[in-house]
Amino acid sequence: MALRHCEDCSKDISTSARRCPHCGWVTRWGVADIFVGVPIITLFVMFYITYFGL
Ligand SMILES: [Zn+2]
Numbered sequence: 001m002a003l004r005h006c007e008d009c010s011k012d013i014s015t016s017a018r019r020c021p022h023c024g025w026v027t028r029w030g031v032a033d034i035f036v037g038v039p040i041i042t043l044f045v046m047f048y049i050t051y052f053g054l
Contacts (some may be wrong), residue, residue: 002014002015003015006020006022006023006025008020008023008025009022009023009025011023013027014031016029017029018030038046040051
């Protein structure tokens with residue numbers, strides 16, 4: 001497991017961590033999750049509505 005420095009508090013955090021356990025700073029991966037997750041959820045909801053109606 002690789003470590004890198006938090007951009008906010010400069011402490012070591014895991015590259016797989018989505019936010020810093022020390023200061024709560026959200027990593028780029030955490031931000032990317034939001035940008036990727038929202039369209040996927042939107043697509044899923046639209047698919048569900050198309051298939052099953054409201
Ligand atoms: Zn931090």
